[in-house]
Amino acid sequence: MEDKCCSSNEKEPIVIESNKGCCTSQAKNEKNSNAEIVDHCCGYADENLNFVNRTETDIVAPCCSRNDDDTNQNTSTEKSSCCSSKIEENPIIHTTSVEGEKIEYRIRGMDCPSCALTIEKGLNGLHDIKEVKVNYNTAKLQIVGNDSLSFNQVENTVQKLGFTAEPLKQNKNVRTYDVEGMDCGSCAKSIENHLNTIPSVNSVSVNFSTGKMKVEHENSADDIVSEVSKIGFKASVLENNTKKHTENPKNKEGYGLITFTGILIALGFIGSYNGISPILTTILYAVAIAISGFKPVKSAYYALKSRSLDMNVLMSAAAIGAALIGEWFEGATVVWLFALGTALQNRSIEQTRKSIRNLMDLAPSEAWIKVGSELVKKQVEEVSVGETVVVKPGDRIPLDGEVIQGETSVNQAPITGESIPVDKLIGDTVYAGTINESGSIEIKVTKLVKDTTISKIIHLVEEAQEQKAPTQAFIDKFASIYTPIVFLLALVVIVLPPLLGFGTWEEWVYKGLALLVVACPCALVISTPVAIVSAIGNAAKNGVLIKGGTFLEKAGAINAIAFDKTGTLTEGRPKVSEINAFTASEEELISTALTLEDYSTHPIAKTIVGYAKDKGIQSKNGKVFKSIVGKGVQATIDGEIHYAGNLKLFEEMYIALANVTAKVNEMQSQGKTVVIIGTQSEIMGIISVSDTIRTTTVKALNGLEQVGINQVVMLTGDNEGTAKMISSETNVNRYFAELLPEDKVDAIKQLQNEGHKVAMVGDGINDAPALATANLGIAMGGAGTDTAMETADIILMADNLEKLPHTVKLSRKALAIIKQNIWFSLIVKFIALILIFPGWLTLWLAVLSDTGAAIIVILNALRLLKIKE
CATH class of the missing domain: 2.70.150.10 (Calcium-transporting ATPase, cytoplasmic transduction domain A)
Incomplete structure (x- = not known):
């Protein structure tokens, strides 16, 4: 048995070498019994059995076979239609037998095979690691390490390289918690910093967008919940990653306290104009500060203890500072507005998280x-x-x-x-x-x-929400620099001018406190993640899985989409339309075709096999089956080599094809795919197969044109005539015909060189090289294909293209809203900064500008949940 990936004159059985992921001679690896089944050949053995690297365009099809000396059995794993042998459905990943702990991770963020090599090199530098394997196509990392190796060490290293790693087998000490009360990313950072100060906590990761926290800890879950409560938030353990969500009565109590403190402030304010004792009004304000300010001050204490500078610290400093300089009304108003704004933000953010909770509630529990x-x-x-x-x-x-x-x-x-x-x-x-x-x-x-499609959707969407988009990562970095700079500037404003004699201490302390409030970048930080979560939730509800903010942004930027023809633009279920027997009877021709095509997984081959079996025709006794890349298949039948393939295959044999060529051209002009059956000396006959265009294709392509996609391209291995006919019926802008698998990669690169941002739409398996080369990979029919869920950046769960225009529209709307939010947040901050120095910006107005801007940004992002097809 011989794999497509290997040299056609390789006579020895082949294996896949585990570290290189490449086809090599069995003679070279006869003692290697731990060969790994991998996705793509990256090289081959030359005549001296030396390893030769393939270029990117040389990657033509997945390796899918090996030989095991111990069992004398050929095993193969399906990743495409390249194998000429029977195949198993699911790939098995083997790890070379090395003593030590074996850990497997899912890697996110790789966009080309060189990324996998980067990760391997980076991890090989760690002392506790013995062996590293990264498989780009399955996005899996396998590590063999010492007992002292922790997943935190691996994750940190991978993150430094620009990727994320998630253990596929959860550590028994790792638990996931649901955290309530976070209203911006700085809250998540404060929780992380606080828990990292606890010796029994090995690692912690808090995601603001999803409200989830993952902690690797040696102490009890109750201890973790208690520690989180110290800094003003509520944590609860998620058992099996699920939790029944009910309305929390404490939320209502929170609104009751806000209402009560609001009444106290209003009474104090009215009393100050009606001759009530200043001491009494001060007491009213002080009580309001104590009630509304208890939570932020407590959170600020633990934030400072863990060296975090979040908004609780800034607001607490502003309120306490206002009280110290005698501005009790200002201090009370600051904490009250802050409490009200936080409650409203939390309530708004919960709307985005409900999109996932609603998915969880779809499947019945019994x-x-x-x-x-x-x-x-x-x-x-x-x-x-x-x-x-x-x-x-x-x-x-x-x-x-x-x-x-x-x-x-x-x-x-x-x-x-x-x-x-x-x-x-x-x-x-x-x-x-x-x-x-x-x-x-x-x-x-x-x-x-745990393995149902809905469970995988929930898991993928939650993972997607946890991934930071490039814009979000930039904003977070900007905020981490902006906040301490403005905080230091506030201290300078408080101390320097009065020391130099420019005004009184009270005047400049007040301005410095206002600057502290303006230093909180809450609206800016929250502008991107809420929009991304809302868009991903909307897409999931409509049967589209977007695997992260990065891909959402890419989808909004693309201006060209390339489609694989078979199974994407067409039904992918072709039918035999015509049979022409020349030197054999029709039954013998079909029997020979059945024998040749029975071991192939190509859709055309399956069609011929199905047709023959429906007719009750038996196959012949075939041996030495081989696949000929881009041309056809061959096998030895009754001692003679027979072939089934395209015109190019037989032209290379120098057989007289005058009459055959005319007939083939006639069929191809009608949009039919032709399979020629013959030997090295004669043509036995022709079988033509035709596919039908999907009913949704034309509507989907017209929809793409309406949302601004100016290049719709078809890629096909079919002949020029078929490609031309299909393109005219579907209104694609251009097509590339007669493509070998590696030619599809070249077509994608050509579009990119022309300045297009290209998305590739395929089935997520056979078009892997082209999907990887494109700026964005989109797979169809994810509901029935686990591999499609693994490989693509965006997955259309239904096996049609109807959702594609909506996906592009949603992505572009999300990018527009993110830009609106960012500019709005920056302009509000800029205006507030300008108003501080003339003394026009009061403390309560500064708080209102911050919390108000955050609420407006959230509400603007929530519009993405309402966008319909």
């Missing part, structure tokens, strides 16, 4: 299991693969499975965003969280609750 003739209710966590679930009309389907009894129509909108219910018959796949519309059905469970 299922009716058929046991013999009885129905038993079970928790979905207790249901095993293979059990039979009964779903009545109107109920939600609890787990992914296959229909084994009954017929119905299912509303799949929660998964794919499709508005029209899909008919389901025996043998069809159904997904957890979808709604059984009509008939009662029985389902054989195929996935555990």
